[in-house]
Amino acid sequence: xxxxxxxxxxxxxxxxxxxxxxxxxxxxxxxxxxxxxxxxxxxxxxxxxxxxxxxxxxxxxxxxxxxxxxxxxxxxxxxxxxxxxxxxxxxxxxxxxxxxxxxxxxxxxxxxxxxxxxxxxxxxxxxxxxxxxxxxxxxxxxxxxxxxxxxxxxxxxxxxxxxxxxxxxxxxxxxxxxxxxxxxxxxxxxxxxxxxxxxxxxxxxxxxxxxxxxxxxxxxxxxxxxxxxxxxxxxxxxxxxxxxxxxxxxxxxxxxxxxxxxxxxxxxxxxxxxxxxxxxxxxxxxxxxxxxxxxxxxxxxxxxxxxxxxxxxxxxxxxxxxxxxxxxxxxxxxxxxxxxxxxxxxxxxxxxxxxxxxxxxxxxxxxxxxx
Numbered sequence: 028x029x030x031x032x033x034x035x036x037x038x039x040x041x042x043x044x045x046x047x048x049x050x051x052x053x054x055x056x057x058x059x060x061x062x063x064x065x066x067x068x069x070x071x072x073x074x075x076x077x078x079x080x081x082x083x084x085x086x087x088x089x090x091x092x093x094x095x096x097x098x099x100x101x102x103x104x105x106x107x108x109x110x111x112x113x114x115x116x117x118x119x120x121x122x123x124x125x126x127x128x129x130x131x132x133x134x135x136x137x138x139x140x141x142x143x144x145x146x147x148x149x150x151x152x153x154x155x156x157x158x159x160x161x162x163x164x165x166x167x168x169x170x171x172x173x174x175x176x177x178x179x180x181x182x183x184x185x186x187x188x189x190x191x192x193x194x195x196x197x198x199x200x201x202x203x204x205x206x207x208x209x210x211x212x213x214x215x216x217x218x219x220x221x222x223x224x225x226x227x228x229x230x231x232x233x234x235x236x237x238x239x240x241x242x243x244x245x246x247x248x249x250x251x252x253x254x255x256x257x258x259x260x261x262x263x264x265x266x267x268x269x270x271x272x273x274x275x276x277x278x279x280x281x282x283x284x285x286x287x288x289x290x291x292x293x294x295x296x297x298x299x300x301x302x303x304x305x306x307x308x309x310x311x312x313x314x315x316x317x318x319x320x321x322x323x324x325x326x327x328x329x330x331x332x333x334x335x336x337x338x339x340x341x342x343x344x345x346x347x348x349x350x351x352x353x354x355x356x357x358x359x360x361x362x363x364x365x366x367x368x369x370x371x372x373x374x375x376x377x378x379x380x381x382x383x384x385x386x387x388x389x390x391x392x393x394x395x396x397x398x
Contacts, residue, residue, distance in 0.1 A: 030120055032094075032128040035083035041065070043092045044083050048114045049301045055160065056114050057170030057295070061302040063265070064112075067147075068097075072264070074257030078102045079147065080136050083112070084128040086121045093118070096125040099147040100136040106252055108138040108397075111146030113155075113171075122178045130397040142187065142394045144169070148252040153190055153367060154390025155179065162388050164295035165364050166269075166324045168192060169390070176391060184393035188249055192366035192388035193379040197355045202382050206345045216339045221282070222346055225275040234263035237275060237327075240287050244329030249369055250392075269294070272318030272358060275327075276350045278343040285340075286330040288347040290354050290363070293322040322362040325351055344378065364388075 035044050045061045052058050066072045068083065079101050086094035094115030100108045110129040115121045133141050146152040146169075155171045164170055180186075210217050225233045238259040245251050254262070273291035277284055297315040314320070328347060334340050355363045365384060368375050379385075 030086065030088045030093075030124055032084050032086045032096075032124040034128075035085055040085060041068070041083070044085055044095050044112075045302070047085075047092055047095050049303075051114055051116065052300065054117060055170060055172035057164055058298060058300060058302045060298065064302075073261045075147065075255070075261060077257050078255065080132075081147065082132050084125060084132075086115065086124045086128075088121075094121040094125050096129050097146065098129040098132040098141070099145075100133055100138055101252075104137075106148075107250070108133045108136070108141045109145040109147060110141050110143035111152065113144045113175075117172065117174055119178050119181060123182055126182050126184075126395075130395075134397040139396060139398055140394055141397055142250070142392060144171075145392070149250045150252055150254060150258075154392050157189065157389040157391050159388045162192075163322065163362075164293075164298065165192065165322070165366065165388070166291060166294045167326070168295070168324070168364075168366055168388060179393050182395075184395040186391055187394045188392045189370040190367035190390050190392070191370055191376075191386050192364050193368060193376075193382075193384040194387035195352070195363040195365065195382050195384040197352060197361055197363055200352055200382060202345070203349050203352055206349045209342070209345065213339075213342065216342055219281050220339065220343060220346060221279045222350060223277050223279065225270070225277070227270070230267065231260075231263065233275070234259060234266065236277070236284065237287060237289075238262075240277075240284055240329070240331065241327060243331045243333075244286065247332060249371070266291075268316055271316045273323070274350075274354050276347060278330075278347055280334065280337070280339060280343065284331070285334040285337075286343050286347055287327060288325060288351045289327040290323055290325055290351045292316065292318055292320050292358075292360070293324055293364075296320050296322060318358045318360075321360065322364065323355055323358070323360040325363060325365040328365060348378075348382070 045065050048056045048058045070076045081099050083097045085092045097112040098110050152169045155175045238254045242253045269291040275289045278286040292315050297312050
C-alpha cells in the first residue's frame with residue numbers, strides 16, 4: 028500500500044480536506060461545520076490569511092484520503108509557526124507523513140520550530156485532548172482521540188503547555204450571593220465600577236474594543252498572539268450570530284475599560300454529525316443560536332494588565348462573573364464552561380475553585396523542530 032502526503036491544490040481536494048472529520052468521527056474526532064471551516068481558508072473572508080503563509084495537506088493511501096493537517100507561518104518572524112486542523116486514521120505512519128509535510132512547509136518559510144495542534148493560533152482551536160473524553164462537546168473546544176497524544180510524543184514532539192476548561196453548575200453556584208455581600212461592603216468602589224453590554228448598533232466599533240481589551244488582558248500569557256486588525260474584522264463576522272442569545276459585557280473603572288466577559292451558547296451541542304447544514308442541520312443550529320440549549324461557553328474573561336494590581340480588580344472580575352452567571356440563569360443554561368485557562372494560571376484556577384467550577388477538560392500543545 029502506498030502512503031504519501033501532498034498539498035491541497037484543487038477544489039476537490041479542499042472538499043476532501045473538510046469532509047474528513049465526518050468520515051473519521053467514529054475515531055473520536057469532533058466535526059466542525061464544513062462551510063465555516065472552509066471560510067477559514069478563504070482569503071476573501073478570513074483576512075488573517077493576508078499576513079500568514081498557510082497550506083493544507085492530505086495524506087493519501089491507495090488513492091483515498093486518510094489524514095489531514097494544515098501549516099501556518101506568520102509573516103511576523105517573532106510569532107510562532109504552527110500545525111493544526113489535524114485529523115487522521117489511527118496509524119502512526121499517517122501521523123508521521125502529515126507532520127513531515129507540515130515540517131517541510133514551515134522549514135521552507137525559514138522557520139526552525141512548530142507548535143501545535145493550533146488552528147491557526149492560540150486565539151483559535153487549541154490542543155489535543157488529555158483525558159475527559161466523556162465530556163460533552165463545547166463550542167470550538169476540539170474533540171480528539173485518546174490515542175493521539177502518544178502518537179505526537181512518538182513523532183518526536185515535546186509537550187510545552189496544557190490548557191484547561193472549568194465548568195460551573197449554574198443552579199448550584201455560590202458566587203452571586205457572595206458577590207452581593209461584598210458589593211454592599213464597598214459602595215464607594217461599586218459607584219466607580221460600571222458594567223455595560225455590547226452596543227450592537229456599533230458592532231464594528233465594539234468588536235475593535237473587544238480585540239483591544241483581549242490583546243491587553245491576554246498579551247502577557249504564554250504563547251500570546253495579538254489579534255491583528257484584518258483578523259478582527261473576520262472574527263466579528265463569526266461572532267455576530269453567537270450574540271443572538273449570547274452577550275459581551277465590558278467593565279469600566281472611572282470610565283476606563285478594564286475588563287470584559289463573553290458568553291456564547293454552545294453551538295457544538297447541535298452540530299450536525301456530517302458537518303453539513305443542509306438539508307436539515309440548520310434547524311437545530313438556529314434553535315441553539317436562539318438560546319435553546321443546556322450549556323454555554325465563556326471564551327473570554329479577563330482584566331487588563333495595568334488594572335490587575337488595583338485594589339478593585341477583584342471587584343471587577345467578580346462583577347463580570349456575576350453577569351455571566353446571571354445571563355446563563357436567565358437563558359436556562361445549566362452549565363457554563365470557562366475555557367480555556369492556562370494550567371499555570373494560579374489566580375484564575377483559584378477563582379474557578381471558589382465558584383466552584385472544577386476542571387472538566389484538558390488539552391495539550393507540543394513543539395518540535397523542523398530542521
